[in-house]
Amino acid sequence: MNATIEAPIETVSEENDSLMTTGPDFASHPEAFRARQRAAWEKFVSLPMPARTDETWRFADVKSLSIAPYTRAEVVDDGDRAALLKKSIGIVETSGRMVFANDCLLARDIYNDTLRAKGVLWLPMEQAIAEQAELIEKHFMRESGVLGSAKFAALHESQVKAGTFLYVPRGVEIALPVETFHWLSGEGASVFPHTLIIAEENAKVTLVDYFQSAGDDAGFACGVNDIVVGNGARVTYVAVQDWNRKTLAFHLNNTTVARDASALALRLNLGGSRVRDEAVSRLRGPGGRSDMLSVSAAEDDQIFDQRTLQIHEAPNTSSDLLYKNSLNDKARTIFTGLIRVDEGAHKTDAYQKVRNLLLSDEAEANSAPGLEIEADDVRCTHGATSGQVDMEEIFYLQSRGIPLRLAHQLVTFGFLNEVIERLPGEPLQQKLRELLHGKLG
Amino acid sequence: MSLEIRNLHARIAANGTEILRGLDLTVEAGKVHAIMGPNGSGKSTLSKVLGGHPDYEVTEGEVLLDGVNILGMEPDVRSRAGLFLAFQYPMEIPGVSNANFLRAALQARLPEGEELEATDYYARLYEKMDMLEMDRKFTARSVNDGFSGGEKKRNEILQMLMLEPRYAILDETDSGLDIDALKIVSHGVNAMRGPERGFLVITHYQRLLDYIVPDVVHVLVGGRIEHTGGKELALELEAKGYDWIKDDIAQAVSA
Structure with missing residues (x-):
């Protein structure tokens, strides 16, 4: 000490x-x-x-x-x-x-x-x-x-x-x-x-x-x-x-x-x-860009509580937020996000998307995306979706000999991996995929 | 050795509508059987029922894969038992690479604790991809994600080549293919033909059967096999349509 x-x-x-x-x-x-x-x-x-x-x-x-x-x-x-x-x-x-x-x-x-x-x-x-x-x-x-x-x-x-x-x-x-x-x-x-x-x-x-x-x-x-x-x-x-x-x-x-x-x-x-x-x-500054990405694999009674703010102070700026959560067991995720476009920040291009994959009936996802726009000529989209694994995808994987549990893991992995694929550099992506596999597998 | 379908009755689980009404068919190892039939005759339902799709319920009958009834088995167990289903509409699995998907499918066939050998796996994968004239970049792409219709069908055949099933069911593999892709896909199927393997080729059009020449052709109408013949039957159907078979049935019923 x-x-x-x-x-x-x-x-x-x-x-x-x-x-x-x-x-x-x-x-x-x-x-x-x-x-x-x-x-x-x-x-x-x-x-x-x-x-x-x-x-x-x-x-x-x-x-x-x-x-x-x-x-x-x-x-x-x-x-x-x-x-x-x-x-x-x-x-x-x-x-x-x-x-x-x-x-x-x-x-x-x-x-x-x-x-x-x-x-x-x-x-x-x-x-x-x-x-x-x-x-x-x-x-x-x-x-x-x-x-x-x-x-x-x-x-x-x-x-x-x-x-x-x-x-x-x-x-x-x-x-x-x-x-x-x-x-x-x-x-x-x-x-x-x-x-x-x-x-x-x-x-x-x-x-x-x-x-x-x-x-x-x-x-x-x-x-x-x-x-x-x-x-x-x-x-x-x-x-x-x-x-x-x-x-x-x-x-x-x-x-x-x-x-x-x-x-x-x-x-x-x-x-x-x-x-x-x-x-x-x-x-x-004009021409600036921010990519805000998140991958959360929640299980048991984990709670991931995420709050975000995209502030466009200058014109011709872009931001792209993509948060994906998979929720198993009694896990919870919370998201509230806001895109704020200040006066004068024209030609802002802002995007905000949250997607929740519910793997259990007891899991709960709360998502509240939001916009606050004080400029003209802007493009802002935001949205949140929650859904379950597509059974047709599961049948397809099973029809190739992949057992049900593993099929679910693969679909969940793929859902989250789509965010990881946005990182530059294969070694970095590979490291994160390994860590994610460790959690899902 | 055969894939034997006996008196198969199946209905849509959600509403009870009966689609297959006592279907009998035996595909011997070494043979290629074709099933043709008008829209709504139950062709695609047959392939899904054989694959174990949860949307359908079998109410009667048996499906014996080399003597073993597969109807109580989960879809993945049927696959590992040697059945392969080439989908009419292959699913897209975003974020899962083709290489990982195929590796998982092959890994599932190995005994517990045994690991797939990566070098051999890629060597085999590339060999099959070359046969189907597929770009190497394809291994890193997500399963069917953003693929053209032709690419998806090629991918189905690639999976078949890698998994080496004993019986393969090809559900309208020709739909959405241009003639060049059709030739490549047929080449992949023909390369797999052999005394150990049986094929059931489901198609709406005779065209595919110019390239994958069948030993036997069946006509499916109203959930039953109503007519069976040699490869010339496909040409006859192409020329005359299906109405004459329907008329035959009508006459048989009224007689």
């Missing part, structure tokens, strides 16, 4: 007691950032817990959001570290890998020289906060939690020290994906992973985050990612959420897209007990 843990801040609340008593680990951060974290903590404490009557928490299971059972995680011991490093396997060829366990850096390995290109900053968040004050000040959590989780965004801000900081300067293309593994270990442990990607003009990069649990203990994860895509830049971000089935998780995403830039983000939701995703894409 770090010996220089700061004394807890004297704001008392039953609800926040556990995290409070261990306190945020401020010691390594510069004073300005520590002040910011203290303010964030106060904000966290002062904001009320979400209520189901809040518009942004419609359909949600707000009862399970208490963070009282969780504490700041312990440092994992050497034996566990070695085991986790061994299990941190992603795509075959990557540019580099960082591994964190309980918010502590275990490894940072460079595999490809493009990651050493002049001006590229690929740092653990803790180091970036200490050394890159200007970039942090400019881009770190400028606007978070606008979709209902302001309290949890503040909590994240107050606790953050782990995660990836990736700054790609003008014109630099990082050839292969960069990967980060986050492990959560120990009963009641909590982690606050952050990912900050800044791609300057015409830069190009792909980053994959893997969120996993070391064992079966109940845990809490509250992650935020900020993706800043400069003029003409291209960023692909993939989050593989595979926490264990006793984990409560928040994942809050903020993407801003400048002129002629494009962002493509895909979330693969496999694990977790209760998972809340919020994703905001802001299209700030």
Whole structure:
């Protein structure tokens, strides 16, 4: 354990007691950032817990959001570290890998020289906060939690020290994906992973985050990612959420897209007990494009709660959201999404589609897509559908000798794989397909 | 060795309408039988009933595949027992690649714990695809998704070539095919003909039988086989239509 843990801040609340008593680990951060974290903590404490009557928490299971059972995680011991490093396997060829366990850096390995290109900053968040004050000040959590989780965004801000900081300067293309593994270990442990990607003009990069649990203990994860895509830049971000089935998780995403830039983000939701995703894409410059993709395979009593916002601030921008969920057993998925087209954002082309595949009579999907348009000459389509597996497809597969259970798995896999197929790069697609097979099979 | 259909009666499960009314037919291994018949005679129902489609109920009769009654079996068990059904309208399975689909079908035929050998599998797949003049890119495409009518039918024949059934039922495989595709598809079927294998070719038109020459031709009318002859019967039907058979039946009934 770090010996220089700061004394807890004297704001008392039953609800926040556990995290409070261990306190945020401020010691390594510069004073300005520590002040910011203290303010964030106060904000966290002062904001009320979400209520189901809040518009942004419609359909949600707000009862399970208490963070009282969780504490700041312990440092994992050497034996566990070695085991986790061994299990941190992603795509075959990557540019580099960082591994964190309980918010502590275990490894940072460079595999490809493009990651050493002049001006590229690929740092653990803790180091970036200490050394890159200007970039942090400019881009770190400028606007978070606008979709209902302001309290949890503040909590994240107050606790953050782990995660990836990736700054790609003008014109630099990082050839292969960069990967980060986050492990959560120990009963009641909590982690606050952050990912900050800044791609300057015409830069190009792909980053994959893997969120996993070391064992079966109940845990809490509250992650935020900020993706800043400069003029003409291209960023692909993939989050593989595979926490264990006793984990409560928040994942809050903020993407801003400048002129002629494009962002493509895909979330693969496999694990977790209760998972809340919020994703905001802001299209700030003409010609910008944002693809927002999600694949969720829910089973048992998992609840995936997803909220999205596509904001078109500039003309000639496009956004394309496709979220697909398969629901088995008593699983639930919730989606509310909004496309907002600001005044003057003419020639906006926005698309929003949610599709639910119900594999059980007891599963429940709530979807509420929405539009808010204040510009002329725009093309916006949105819709949500829920349906069951087509029995004719099942008969066709069975007629080729494929047993009924496997036929259902294949159709479900195909339904979700259609989203994965939109990712650039076969190795990345292949990795996600393997993970999905693992869950469905 | 044969696929023997005895006194088969079947109806639509949802509304009880009887479609097959005592159908008798035996396809011996090594032979190609054709079934022709007017619209609504029960041709497609026959293929679905043989395949085990849940929309139909068998009320009487037996279907013996080399002596084993398959009617109580699930569709996948029938397939693994050696029956193949080439669909008139093959289903699209979005997001599932052809390669994975065929691999799953072949894997299902292996004993528990045994894995399909990937190198051999692809070598065989490519060989069959070459025979059907199919592009290699096709393996990565989703099953029938966005395929033209001809591509879908070719894909059915590819599956048949890979699964090597003992008895294959081809349901209007010629529909939607231009003459070039028809030749390629027929070539695939003819390549599989042999003493071990029987075919039941269901078609509305004689044209297909120029390419897949049958040993026996049956005429299905009103859910029963009403007439059986050699390959020349197909030409006769093409020239005269089906009315003369219907007239024969009418006369037989009134006599």
